[in-house]
Amino acid sequence: MHALKKNRPLRRVTLAAAGTVTGVVLLLSLKPHTPPAVAQASSPSGQSQSQSQSSGSSPGGSSGGSSGGTKSTGTRTVTGDTVQTRWGPVQVRVTVRNGVITEVTAVACPQENPKDREINSYAIPQLRREALAAQSAQIDSVSGATYTSDGYRQSLQSALDSAGL
Template sequence: MRRIAIALAATVSVVVLLFSYRTSTDQTPVATGRPLGGTQPSRTAAPPASGTSAAGTFTGDAADTRYGPVQVQITVAGGTITDAEAIEYPQESGRDVRINSEAVPELNQETLQAQSAQIDTVSGATYTSEGYQQSLQSAIDQAHR
């Protein structure tokens, strides 16, 4: 009787796990709440004195990736990056949305911690990470002009 109870519990557990498994073929887009921005770099601050960083918001050049452009905007105050946001990134498919809804916030946070474009690549989002780093470096370069 005890073996039957254990076998029944194991079977129920396996069935529950099978039904809760999410397949990678799900093409249902998930809303991220992130607007897409333009592709033109912009600078909203006056040029800094020689050798210092400007304060303001700087938009890096869009970096083309295999799945679409990635563009980053940073806010700088007192020589410190106070905000980083990907304003454009691949969102064409449900897969793009799933990958980037997790990767982009992580890249934004990495930027604030590193205070440079020397940030870690997010596993599973290599192309987005590389494009993010390129656009971020472009924004940082603009802040140093």
């Protein structure tokens, strides 16, 4: 006679319970991913004019001049540090005109796969709008793009520091 026939219902319950316990133990033994720490690339503190001009075209076509130690006159384009996130590098370029942030451009953001491109296609414009509205790096993260938001914020802050804001 077969082991799981109706004349021995206790055996069937015992096997079901043992299978359930085994499944729970296997699930609990899996280790969750630990997110890596966000590492910021070290660079010299004056990563501004010369690098932003050499790294491609600048928005608006002008990189303008700075008036030395004054932060409130002239137009200045500054590129922030490259921040390595879990999904890839994030880097921001800021244009400051007379002490006001007039343009924020993402120079680098994760683009390795279609999901990265999809997430960043809505996250980067939203982060840009918030930065322009706040006139600082104190902006909210975009839901679903936390790592990119954190990298954007850090790179934006380093660019603002280099611009003297």
